[in-house]
Each structure stands twice: as structure tokens, then as C-alpha cells.
Amino acid sequence: MEQFNAYFDDYNLIELVVSKSSGFQAPFSLITPKGVTGTNIIYQYEDHNNHYFGLSFTEPLQIGANYYLGNASANMKCQVKYRFIVKTPRFDEEFNYTGPLGVTYAKEMTIFRLWAPTASKVQLLLNGRVLDLDRRQQGVFVLVLKGDYDKCVYNYLVHVNGAVNEIIDPYGAGLTPNSTGSIILDPKKFKKPASYTLKPLSIADYLIYEMSVYDFSNNRFFKNKGKYLAFQEVTNNDYKDSIGLGYIKSLGVSHIQLQPILDFATKDDYNPHGLYNWGYDPVSFFAMEGSYVSDLKDPYLRVSEAQGMVDAIHAQGMRVILDVVYNHVYKHESSCLELAVPYYYFGYKNKAITNGSLCGNDLDSSRKMVCKLIIDSVVDLIKKYAINGLRIDLMGLSSKYLVDNLEIESRKLDKDFVIYGEGWNMEGCLGVSECANLSNAKELPDIAFFNDYFRDNVMGHSWSSASQFGYALGDVSKCIYAMDVLHGHHSSDFIGPIQSVNYLECHDGLSYADKIVKECGFLDQGRAILGLAMLVLAQGIPFIHMGEEFLKSKKMIDNSYLNLESENDYDWNEISRKKTFIHMFKQLIKFRQEHPELFFVKEEDVVENVKISEFYRSIVYDVGNYTFIFNGNDHELVYPDINDPNIVLGNRMNITREGKLQLDAAAFVILLNDK
Numbered sequence: 046m047e048q049f050n051a052y053f054d055d056y057n058l059i060e061l062v063v064s065k066s067s068g069f070q071a072p073f074s075l076i077t078p079k080g081v082t083g084t085n086i087i088y089q090y091e092d093h094n095n096h097y098f099g100l101s102f103t104e105p106l107q108i109g110a111n112y113y114l115g116n117a118s119a120n121m122k123c124q125v126k127y128r129f130i131v132k133t134p135r136f137d138e139e140f141n142y143t144g145p146l147g148v149t150y151a152k153e154m155t156i157f158r159l160w161a162p163t164a165s166k167v168q169l170l171l172n173g174r175v176l177d178l179d180r181r182q183q184g185v186f187v188l189v190l191k192g193d194y195d196k197c198v199y200n201y202l203v204h205v206n207g208a209v210n211e212i213i214d215p216y217g218a219g220l221t222p223n224s225t226g227s228i229i230l231d232p233k234k235f236k237k238p239a240s241y242t243l244k245p246l247s248i249a250d251y252l253i254y255e256m257s258v259y260d261f262s263n264n265r266f267f268k269n270k271g272k273y274l275a276f277q278e279v280t281n282n283d284y285k286d287s288i289g290l291g292y293i294k295s296l297g298v299s300h301i302q303l304q305p306i307l308d309f310a311t312k313d314d315y316n317p318h319g320l321y322n323w324g325y326d327p328v329s330f331f332a333m334e335g336s337y338v339s340d341l342k343d344p345y346l347r348v349s350e351a352q353g354m355v356d357a358i359h360a361q362g363m364r365v366i367l368d369v370v371y372n373h374v375y376k377h378e379s380s381c382l383e384l385a386v387p388y389y390y391f392g393y394k395n396k397a398i399t400n401g402s403l404c405g406n407d408l409d410s411s412r413k414m415v416c417k418l419i420i421d422s423v424v425d426l427i428k429k430y431a432i433n434g435l436r437i438d439l440m441g442l443s444s445k446y447l448v449d450n451l452e453i454e455s456r457k458l459d460k461d462f463v464i465y466g467e468g469w470n471m472e473g474c475l476g477v478s479e480c481a482n483l484s485n486a487k488e489l490p491d492i493a494f495f496n497d498y499f500r501d502n503v504m505g506h507s508w509s510s511a512s513q514f515g516y517a518l519g520d521v522s523k524c525i526y527a528m529d530v531l532h533g534h535h536s537s538d539f540i541g542p543i544q545s546v547n548y549l550e551c552h553d554g555l556s557y558a559d560k561i562v563k564e565c566g567f568l569d570q571g572r573a574i575l576g577l578a579m580l581v582l583a584q585g586i587p588f589i590h591m592g593e594e595f596l597k598s599k600k601m602i603d604n605s606y607l608n609l610e611s612e613n614d615y616d617w618n619e620i621s622r623k624k625t626f627i628h629m630f631k632q633l634i635k636f637r638q639e640h641p642e643l644f645f646v647k648e649e650d651v652v653e654n655v656k657i658s659e660f661y662r663s664i665v666y667d668v669g670n671y672t673f674i675f676n677g678n679d680h681e682l683v684y685p686d687i688n689d690p691n692i693v694l695g696n697r698m699n700i701t702r703e704g705k706l707q708l709d710a711a712a713f714v715i716l717l718n719d720k
Contacts, residue, residue, distance in 0.1 A: 147216025238431035284621035297634035392474020401473025440466025441482035465493035507554025517576035533584030545585030
């Protein structure tokens with residue numbers, strides 16, 4: 046640590062930290078751009094190494110100017126750094142900027158804008174030149190350059206807190222490989238998203254299918270392995286069955302959720318098959334990931350090839366949801382956000398950076414310009430790529446204000462835009478009551494949440510260390526809880542099933558197949574079908590992970606975000622080997638989508654129309670003219686009140702000599718009731 050450091054923590058408060066070995070003593074004078082003014086000590090304390098002094102002053106503060114704290118008699122001084130002053134309501138109001146940021150390009154002129162209110166100077170690095178930007182209102186630095194700068198590489202030099210920080214443009218859509226520089230792009234060269242008419246959806250139509258761009262095509266069947274372009278390929282597996290988007294559409298998928306495609310850190314763009322990572326380590330919120338591009342020499346391909354991928358999905362009649370990571374960045378200390386405005390973008394408690402994300406930092410979405418950054422990012426994604434929804438990573442760390450405004454702004458552009466996320470109650474920089482978590486779901490009625498209560502009671506907890514398993518895997522003591530989740534509930538948190546994203550498996554945790562093997566000792570396909578039937582027929586929105594429909598294994602690895610590719614690869618030959626199982630899954634989805642009258646948005650409609658009861662630890666679910674029965678027991682059951690049943694779909698069942706329904710262990714059935 047330096048011998049002494051001083052920080053602006055409010056508009057009239059400096060905290061001075063003095064090493065006990067420094068000899069830096071009172072009186073302390075504040076050296077301002079206009080001269081020298083005195084300070085008053087309003088508190089002081091010490092720890093093992095340092096003395097701490099709280100100093101007040103009366104000189105009006107000019108944010109962005111350089112100030113120093115000195116002791117004339119000792120001939121010592123240090124620069125006062127802007128610290129927690131940026132967290133004050135006054136700062137947020139004073140520097141709340143609502144205009145455009147980033148680069149505005151035209152062939153005749155380019156405008157550069159960077160928000161950096163605490164900087165004393167901002168310079169542009171462009172074509173070997175260093176050019177000063179002008180400071181404007183709300184702390185925005187602006188430079189207008191005449192001429193054509195298409196494809197030129199640029200960075201900013203931000204002079205702040207005694208350092209000169211070179212950064213990429215936080216709003217830059219173009220990046221050099223591995224995110225070392227920003228690139229100016231001409232928006233007229235971006236093609237407009239293709240125009241497809243997507244049919245209106247009811248809640249019964251929903252089936253969200255999660256996948257990774259890389260895993261989708263990282264195999265020998267695709268020419269463009271691990272690339273955006275692979276989504277436009279039509280190809281076959283070794284059994285001559287068609288694979289790719291056409292197959293996924295055939296499942297009845299309404300939405301494809303893509304794991305992160307905004308630029309992330311831990312993949313080498315030059316060697317995309319050398320390192321594996323899912324992408325939950327963001328660098329930019331405006332540029333697409335470079336390792337998925339076919340040719341790094343053309344900066345426009347990040348845009349055009351990602352647009353082509355979305356267009357290809359739309360052409361199949363499916364919608365696109367992006368998995369977005371707005372809760373943290375890869376490394377906050379080297380982030381362009383931290384280097385542009387130190388201490389502003391990230392959360393702190395007790396003067397230490399918070400780590401609710403468990404990734405080293407948390408974005409502080411209680412700040413107005415953090416919310417603007419994220420909302421601007423989403424608006425850009427909708428306009429440029431015509432995406433149809435967001436899956437918000439660790440949404441429970443984000444403010445209700447942010448998520449509510451994301452919903453408002455996105456639905457101005459697409460009335461059917463969907464937003465859902467992980468609503469876990471996590472301890473970040475905000476209070477639990479401020480966050481978009483499950484506890485506050487009723488305050489966000491148009492936002493949906495992953496229902497871990499469904500997963501835990503139907504399948505069981507997905508981490509390999511957990512011994513808990515659910516109803517479908519044979520723990521019939523969870524019958525009452527399984528009945529509850531079939532209503533689309535998460536305890537009493539939701540206003541209705543439209544908020545419940547029901548799932549057994551996602552990218553995190555064991556695969557559904559691996560969980561069955563772990564708890565049952567073998568891959569019991571009857572129990573596998575039982576769980577999927579409960580998932581598809583429950584009230585709420587069904588969600589599956591890539592390969593879950595053919596019981597994909599991850600080799601018992603529960604957290605494979607940077608593991609060997611083989612644990613995450615999509616084995617396209619499996620769709621031919623598991624046709625019977627996949628067919629059953631398709632039939633379930635087909636039934637759901639052909640019977641929208643059985644699935645409800647509002648809780649009052651569920652209460653009025655859905656009746657779920659228990660029969661010897663099996664579940665009898667009546668809705669409309671249908672009865673769904675799920676038997677999680679390890680023995681068969683005969684249903685004496687069901688005579689000559691009209692069976693629509695099911696497995697492992699018989700009709701007794703007396704015409705009664707018999708369900709074997711781990712079985713389900715759909716019955717049409719004569720009325």
C-alpha cells in the first residue's frame with residue numbers, strides 16, 4: 046500500500062488513509078484548481094497498519110478536476126481520488142445522461158461520446174493519433190471528426206484518479222479479436238433482420254429449448270463447427286436423419302434460448318477450439334462473441350453472421366431468447382467500465398467490492414447509468430437482431446427498477462417479448478427488497494422465474510453432491526409438493542403460472558439422465574418419461590436443455606462450463622438411436638399445444654379449472670375433459686373408479702379383466718373423460 050491515500054466519498058467529505066510509518070500528519074490542506082483551502086477533521090480511527098481521517102471542507106467541488114491533499118510543513122501531498130462520491134444520489138442526478146453514447150458514424154463525419162464524469166481528460170487513440178475530447182454536460186466527453194473512419198480501430202485514454210487508463214468503448218459494436226480495441230462500423234452496412242411473421246402464442250405453445258452456439262455444431266456433421274453460420278446448414282447424421290434447426294423445430298420448440306453470445310473473455314478468438322467456455326464472463330454488452338465468427342479479418346461478420354443465425358431460427362417459425370449476463374463482468378479491475386468511472390459501476394459494502402455473483406464482482410443496477418447501459422444494450426439487440434426475449438443470468442442480483450424498465454422498453458419494440466431469469470435470493474450490493482428475486486415476484490407480474498421448487502420436487506437437486514431426489518425418481522414422500530408444482534406454484538411467490546418456468550435440467554447441474562442414474566442406479570427410461578410428462582403437462586412454461594429429450598449424459602459432471610468439450614457436445618447420432626423416447630416427448634408437446642384450453646395464465650383460472658388429488662401416492666390431475674395420472678411409486682396401482690378408460694397417451698399401463706386402469710411403477714397416462 047502507498048504511504049497515504051485520499052478519497053472523495055461525498056461532496057464535502059474526504060477520507061484520508063495514512064500508513065503509520067509515513068509521518069503524514071495534520072493539518073491537512075486541500076489544493077484545488079483555484080488555490081488552497083483548509084479542512085476539518087470530523088472523525089478518525091485506526092487499525093493495525095493505518096490511521097483514518099474524515100475531513101470536511103467548504104470549497105465547492107468541481108467533479109473531474111484534479112485535487113490534492115497536502116501538508117505544507119512536511120512537504121507532502123497526494124491526489125484525492127474520486128471514490129464513493131459516485132454512489133451518492135446527488136452524483137447520480139447530476140450526471141444522469143439520457144442521450145446517445147458510443148460512436149455515431151456517417152461517411153462524412155464520426156462522433157465519439159464517452160461518459161466519464163470523474164475524468165479530468167479523455168483522449169481518443171485513432172490511426173496513431175491522440176486527440177482530445179471536449180467535456181460536455183453530465184460528464185460526457187465528445188469529439189467530432191470529419192472524414193470517413195469506417196473499420197478504423199480506436200480506444201480511449203481516460204485520465205482519472207492520477208492514472209491514464211486505455212479502454213475499449215463500452216458501447217462499441219465492433220471489436221478486434223480478443224477485445225483489445227474497438228472498431229468503427231457503418232450501421233448502413235448492417236442488413237435489416239429478415240421479416241418473418243411469427244404466429245401468436247398462448248402459454249400452451251411455449252417450449253423453451255436451451256442450447257450453446259458452440260455445442261450445437263461442434264462436431265463432424267457441420268462445415269462451420271462452433272460458428273453462427275452452422276445454424277444455416279442443412280445436413281444429416283450417420284443414420285441419414287436430418288439434423289440441425291429442422292430437427293429442433295420438429296420437437297415443437299417455440300423459443301430457442303442461446304447461451305451467451307455477447308463478447309466474453311475466456312476464449313481465444315484466434316484458436317476457438319483450444320479453450321472451452323460457455324460465456325458467462327462478459328467483456329462487452331454491445332459486441333458479439335468473436336470466436337463464433339467465420340473470419341476475424343472482417344469486423345462486420347460479428348453482426349451479419351449473428352443476424353443470419355437469428356434469421357435462420359425465425360425462418361423455422363421459432364423465436365430467439367438471448368441468455369444475457371448483466372450481473373457481473375469477467376474482471377472488474379480491468380473492465381472498461383471500472384477504468385472509465387472508478388467505483389461507479391460495481392457494488393460495494395463496507396468499502397469492499399461485493400461478490401454475490403461468486404464471480405468476483407456485482408454490477409450495481411441501483412445506479413442510473415448502469416441501468417442505461419443495460420437497457421441501451423437490450424434495445425440495440427432487439428433493433429439489430431430482432432431477438433424475442435431475454436434469459437437474465439442471476440436476475441436476483443439485479444434491481445427491480447432495472448428489470449421492470451427492461452420489460453417496458455423491450456415491449457415498446459416487440460409486444461410479445463419475454464423476460465425471465467434466475468430469481469435466487471443472493472447477497473449482493475443491493476438489499477433483498479430491492480432485487481428482482483423470487484421473494485419479489487409479485488411486484489414484477491410480467492417477468493417469469495426459473496422454478497427450482499419444481500425441479501427439486503419432481504427430479505431432485507441437480508448438484509452431484511446432493512442426495513435429495515424427487516417424486517418422478519421414486520421419492521413419493523414428495524407427492525404433496527409435486528402436486529403443488531403441477532399447479533405452476535413456487536411456494537406462494539407467483540401471481541400465476543405465467544411466472545413459472547418449469548425445468549428439470551439446464552446447463553448448470555447434472556443432466557436429467559445423469560441424475561436418474563445417480564439416484565436409481567441405472568437409466569430408468571420409465572422414470573425419465575414420467576418426469577418429462579410432469580414437466581410438459583404442468584401449469585406454467587416448460588423448459589428443456591439441449592439433448593434432454595434423448596437423455597443426454599454429461600458424464601456425471603455437474604458444472605461443465607469450462608470442461609472438456611465431450612461433456613457438452615451434442616451427439617446428433619443420438620436422435621436416431623433414441624427415436625422411441627423422442628417420439629413420446631414429441632407426443633406430449635403435441636398434446637399440450639393442441640389443447641390450449643387446459644393451460645392457464647392466471648392463478649384464479651387454475652383454482653377454478655384444475656383439481657389435483659392423491660391416490661395411494663400417485664397423482665390424479667383433472668383439467669377440462671382430461672385426467673392426467675402420474676405414478677411415482679415403485680409398484681403398480683389399479684384405479685377402481687376408472688372404468689374402460691379412453692387412453693390418449695401413456696406408458697407402462699394395462700387394462701384389467703374388469704376394465705380397470707392399471708399403471709405400472711413409474712408410469713403416466715392421459716385419459717379423455719366422456720361427458
